[in-house]
Amino acid sequence: MTSPPLTLEEAIKLHGHKGPWLILGYRAGLRACEVLNPKGYHSLHCVAYIPLKIPYTCSLDGIQASTGCTLGKLNIEIHRADVKDIHFIFINKENGKKLELRLNYDIVKEVIKGDMIKASKFVEERPLWKLFKERLYD
Numbered sequence: 001m002t003s004p005p006l007t008l009e010e011a012i013k014l015h016g017h018k019g020p021w022l023i024l025g026y027r028a029g030l031r032a033c034e035v036l037n038p039k040g041y042h043s044l045h046c047v048a049y050i051p052l053k054i055p056y057t058c059s060l061d062g063i064q065a066s067t068g069c070t071l072g073k074l075n076i077e078i079h080r081a082d083v084k085d086i087h088f089i090f091i092n093k094e095n096g097k098k099l100e101l102r103l104n105y106d107i108v109k110e111v112i113k114g115d116m117i118k119a120s121k122f123v124e125e126r127p128l129w130k131l132f133k134e135r136l137y138d
């Protein structure tokens with residue numbers, strides 16, 4: 001996939017509003033596609049570890065929009081995790097390569113305390129390496 005299925009603007013339309021968790025998911029998915037370079041819509045699989053409540057689950061819409069890993073295709077899986085343990089694992093099924101993106105807890109704290117507009121801007125502008133700890137493995 002050379003470009004994401006949906007732009008961030010389209011993802012906001014799909015989701016209904018612009019929020020920090022949508023953007024975090026969107027950016028995580030973009031990064032996964034960049035690193036793992038899946039060739040087709042069915043190649044990538046995402047396992048999300050997040051608290052199973054809004055707003056954390058907003059990240060799932062971001063991931064679906066930027067990766068094409070969707071509920072309908074069953075290539076996105078959701079597991080309950082503590083707020084200190086939010087991470088996403090992306091797997092390229094063509095070659096088995098995996099990318100883990102672990103959200104820094106400092107970012108979570110920053111997002112939780114800010115209002116939605118400020119928090120959205122914060123996660124949109126911050127370099128990716130400050131948001132997620134990245135690990136690539138086979």
Ligand SMILES: [Zn+2]
Nearest residue numbers: 019022055058
């Ligand atoms: Zn939301």
